[in-house]
Amino acid sequence: MKRLRLDRLASQLLAAPISPAARLSRPSRISRSIPQACRHSSLYNTQPCQRRHQSTAVEPAPLEEELVHEPQDDESRPKPLRSSRGLPSPHPARAASSAKLAALHARLSLSSKIPVETLARALVDPSADAHPKYNNANLAYVGSTVLHYHTSETLITRYPRLPMDILFAAMKAYAGNPALHQVARAWGVEAAAAPGGEVDPGLLQFDPMKPTVVMNKWGYVRAETIESQTFKSGKGISGRVMYGSNPFGESSAAKSLPDLDDGRNSKTMLLQNAPANAYANFVRAVIGAVHMHCGRDAAKKFVMSHFLSRTLDLSKMFEFKLPTRELARLCAREDFDPPVARLESETGRLSRTPVFVVGIYSGMDKLGEAAGPDLDSARIAAAITVLKSWYLYSPGQVSVPSDTFAEDAAPWKPAYVDIGEIIS
């Protein structure tokens, strides 16, 4: 009997021509970086117990070992196609005959360079299939780095004065799990009731009770990060900038130490929202697939059109503590005249519902105005308006660093970025 080489079928990434641009993130490199991404286990799964019940049952190695060694021998893979019920995820050969997958491919207007098998692989969460060559962990890692890179560069060049808190929150609003979950639902992706070899490959497959991969790293992580988390430092915004281990300024590594055999920490390691994580990882994997198969520019276009085009009102995200003091510090820092609140107009001072319009002036220049039911509220509201108009300054459509990746690009002109926090 001729053996089916499932390895060949599944490793589209290795078979597909990789553009020179995408060579930076070869699969081998990706899989080595995966152990950085933390893994969550549930209370019910304290040891690796994924088993393929087949005639030639293979004892799958734990995730770390496979990632390090990358088994190349064909003996380690199950061979038969006869009973796909035993496989943890659908066989890649079934992807071509899935109507759901073809519909999804067409709905997303993906390039024909991206095979449906890759799309099928993007739908398999590591909790459904722990084998790194059959799940979407590697693709999702590539996708998350691409997505975070474009989101951060766009936000920083478009709003160069955003405070770090707002910047982190905006990053999360564009590229965080909840937003990606919504995008995946809008793409019309549905989850299978339970993962398995027999389900349609066009359904998202994950198991909330099994360990999975959480994308919480981006790029280089300082060695001091672990130390700082041990000593409970780096809680302020500067600490979050320096030691925050994920793109949203959160240090989630402390509670995600991958100690699967220790039952004591299970509660902290429990994933909060497993479906959202699975949907988000699928979306990241699609971005990664676009990057791998179609190149850098297509991935940027994909990110711009699907994620950064979403509406986010940054002016609603602010919450101030001492707006008048912050404004005074701002004017002192920028060598403006100290801000003075002046009453522009008022109506019904002695009535039940008075309205005061207060403007804030620096010297002879008016910075902003707001209305309020009493003088103090109106002054605070005006100070908030002025601060928002400072923070939300935008130079308009300016070039981003990734524009210079093109062959015939103009030399990079440094973008204007503010010096930092006013009060921290």
Next chain:
Amino acid sequence: MEARPVLRPLTTLLNSCSRAGQTRLASSTRRTKKALKLPPHPSFLVSGAEADHITYNPPSAAPSVYHTPFKFLPPSDPRRQAQLSSLLRGSTGLAATAAVSNPTTVPATETTEKREVPALEEKHQVPVPKYNVTREQVAEMRALRASDPMKWSVVRLAERFECSKLFVMICCKASAEHQARERERKEAIKARWGPSRSLAREDRKKRRTLLLRGEL
């Protein structure tokens, strides 16, 4: 026609009999109607030449925070140059209007374009720091505050040394027992509040958080 002035006292009498105390005076009605009779806004007037046109008359609203004021534009911004020329033109126009001796000849539009900064009352002037308290006086202030915090309150110390209350509070720190006493006094006052007053205070706090979040 002729009978109306004659009959008016009679009708007023009848009215006052039927509805006790309610009288509608023709003079006040007419005055009110006249006062409320405003000409339409010029943007609503259709001139004969252009029959097809779009009326742009937006309601008054708070300015958008995405419109950066001129002072906040960084030097690299091209809008700065563009607005600078118009601002210079505006200031020369203002100087010209100020130079005109007779204000009635100035058209109304120009005066409304460039308004003066609203005046500040004397008590709202920003106090200029005097830096008049010496090192010895600070020590004396601390000694006084430590000796009898009830007598030498922050207000009295600020009056005596002619400085702000904030400066006194920066210099001195009351003893722990005085702070505890003050806290107890405040607690006793709060304990006397009835339900309405406590509710009003809580609502005030909620309104403050909403205001700082920009949701009020």
